[in-house]
Amino acid sequence: MKTPTAPSPRLASRIDKLTGSVARDILSRTQDKEIISFAGGLPDASLWRDLKLPEVPPSAFQYGPSEGERSLREILARRSKGLGLPANADTTLITSGSQQGLDLAAKLILEPGTPIILEAPSYLAAIQVFKLFQADLHSLPLDSEGICPRALDRLLNETQAPVIYLNPTFQNPSGTSYSLERRKQIAAVLDKHATLLLEDDPYRDIAYDAPPPPPIASFLQTSPWIYLASVSKTLIPGLRLGSLTCSPELFSPLLKLKQAADLHSNRPAQFIATQMLADPAVNQARIDGLCQHYRQKRDLMQTLLAAHFSGLASWEVPSGGMFFWLRFTQRIDLAQALNDTLSRGVAFMPGAPFFADPEDVGTSMRLNFSLVSPERMEEGIRILAAVVRDLHQTAACAESAS
């Protein structure tokens, strides 16, 4: 047993980069079911209230291949192909959630000081992984159509970054979906610089208006690419299954990295996913139902935000995904706001953890609309707006006094 005189263990320097995640703290405080949580990115559990899993046969109990089950790889490769990616089952790897895809890609590409380009804001758990691997993070701001291709070209000239991480479809957290034109322009810039594209695409199927344009990776002519997908958002998140498709030369090292990471992903889960995804028509009907359900929630949140946040913040109505991204018209103390709303039973995610570079941090907030029921959403947004309005007035006061 540890005594007070025990020396501290010598840890790897990357551990200094392990961010004590704000997000995690909030999420652990919101395990409490009474909290109205706009903080996480959780699907609505009512969608699977009556779901019975298919019975898993004993043949799925043995150790399996690191690549994943062939049948599931084929289903997911067909989906990727349908999106215009030059994919097949042989270059499709089953991962333990698309989070594992980030870990494997980071191991493949990053070492201390490797420049990597990402969006500002970007997905917070991706930032966490890239920092852990001690990469040199460079951000490009998002406008309503994506990052700017010319700015990207300049930044690639300047940094010689070998890799860019993008989440161009219903981005987490901003909800931004890149236009078709922008996708093509960005692909051309990446080809010019031979930059590896790590494209994270977990929200594509959750589209409320038109279907989104094809992945940026589908427009690449020569650059290497890794495309991450997930069944967590549209099937069953607790399964922890995702997939990775990549340019052929990257598959072999990624497969070895997968093997070293966890040998292979859970096989009963792969069996369940295969059964549930096997019939494209059944699957599409399920996704259509899910989108209709979430569309109503998005519309409700938009109505509530318009009623309560006008003048306090600006936002775009997301055409897919699970989040609203609010930019406040005035800088407010969001740590204070979070304390206040949590004490009144409401959680949200402050914008800061979504920025790799603290200088980029505006005054922003991510609100998830997929989890909370309509009744509670109304109550939650009212409380949130009251707290923000209070702090907004305090901030305005302080400003006029200074």
Added chain:
Amino acid sequence: MKTPTAPSPRLASRIDKLTGSVARDILSRTQDKEIISFAGGLPDASLWRDLKLPEVPPSAFQYGPSEGERSLREILARRSKGLGLPANADTTLITSGSQQGLDLAAKLILEPGTPIILEAPSYLAAIQVFKLFQADLHSLPLDSEGICPRALDRLLNETQAPVIYLNPTFQNPSGTSYSLERRKQIAAVLDKHATLLLEDDPYRDIAYDAPPPPPIASFLQTSPWIYLASVSKTLIPGLRLGSLTCSPELFSPLLKLKQAADLHSNRPAQFIATQMLADPAVNQARIDGLCQHYRQKRDLMQTLLAAHFSGLASWEVPSGGMFFWLRFTQRIDLAQALNDTLSRGVAFMPGAPFFADPEDVGTSMRLNFSLVSPERMEEGIRILAAVVRDLHQTAACAESAS
């Protein structure tokens, strides 16, 4: 799509250390059910032929905590405590197999050049992970009671290694189980040097004779420790569930590393494991049955080896685990042997991949006895012995001719 003129992507230097695993190649060649495979470390599928999994409730479908399910953490912590480890649920992390425990521990401790001590031979997938993290691997030979404490003390003085990796109970591949005295002596040496002990203990429950002595970590007074356990060998390998228990100061960074690796492990699997492990008496009866089943296989393999390999190799009868480790009396070409036996429908694992340092490579072979049925085991050992005897004679010939 990739054209021939596309530039090669710039990858991290660690990828140079990614071993193209012999083991993996053999295992993928033995997916063919007709092969009699002594190569892998697979449990006997007949053990779960009639097993029905408990029905998983929808409450297990949502995202869950990175730590794992509380109920399962409590069950596994009780087990660790029963082994004398100062463990509790708060310092127990559910992992995606104990392979993931190796990945998390490597991330916590290793950077390029970090010295790490391990056994010769050692677990091949651990060697793979440590090489991937570009550690400086130092090996200590195993005798029948474990590594030598005095040699360990000298090597720690010399290398200042902050960490040692040991698999002291029914080791994979050698089958060695450290004596109680040796465990205590090694713990004292580690305390003296404040070395972190990474103890891998997946085979403990598969004991054929007396129960093994407590983990080495239970004898530490001050040194930090990480203890890895697994349900893959005694429950259902396809679930990919393991656990990690550690000294309290290491838990928080390991939990963050787990979050960055895959958010959390599969929840339906955790529910299933909790149900199956909940009743200690039922679980013990299941393990007793499993040990009796494997003991018969071990005894049969010993009989077959005695009949066919006398004079060709020496070995110890393992008192637990799943492997025989044969040391040949003469150096033979094991790549040739593997080709020959595979062409005759039999696979084994050459010893080389279990050595971190090629200089340590003797002429050895690992034989798994848990998977193959008794009838096929007899046939397989006969073929194996015939091939080895042939090569042995060729080698003796060449030697006398030179």
